[in-house]
Amino acid sequence: MRIGIPADTRNQGHVSFGFGRRVCVGLNLANQSLFIDIASLLWAASIEPAYDETGAEIVPSPTEYVDEGVVVHPAPFRCNIVP
Ligand code: HEM
Structure with a gap:
């Protein structure tokens, strides 16, 4: 565990998606969508x-x-x- 970051963030390394039992169930969709959006913006x-x-x-x-x-x-x- 990194200092200041709870252990169970599903290997995100930050708490933007919460942590533990209430961690965001949409984090993979969110991360992949953000990647596509940012890559498209940088391309276009x-x-x-x-x-x-x-x-x-x-x-x-x-x-x-x-x-x-x-x-x-x-x-x-x-x-x-x-x-
Ligand atoms: C950048 C986008 C997103 C962020 C920053 C985010 C953030 C969060 C956070 C912090 C929580 C935990 C709230 C708590 O502690 O009670 C949460 C829960 C949740 N998120 Fe997300 N979320 C995102 C996208 C999504 C998407 C795309 C979906 C669905 C497709 C989703 C569905 C949910 C659901 C259903 C929960 C409740 C999980 C539970 O309590 O069992 N989220 N989200």
Whole structure:
């Protein structure tokens, strides 16, 4: 068991799908669907930085985040998603 992660997460290594007897029964469908969705997005689109008024790249902060308790995600950032 990794420090801070309950043992029975079905080898997920995180608790996003819960753990123990109440672990999410849809985790395989969710993981496979997310893989397909993200792979399709990366295939179909070019994700590029946003640019400021001088034309310089706006680089998202690697350290800013939003902590909503159980779920922590990157702070909102600008980018250009080009089909
Ligand atoms: C990214 C997507 C998903 C996340 C983050 C997620 C997360 C969770 C979590 C945290 C629990 C445990 C709640 C608790 O401790 O009581 C749970 C339970 C459950 N999930 Fe998901 N889930 C996802 C997708 C799905 C999908 C796609 C299905 C069905 C196709 C599903 C069906 C269920 C069911 C039926 C339970 C209740 C299990 C039980 O209490 O025996 N979930 N989910």
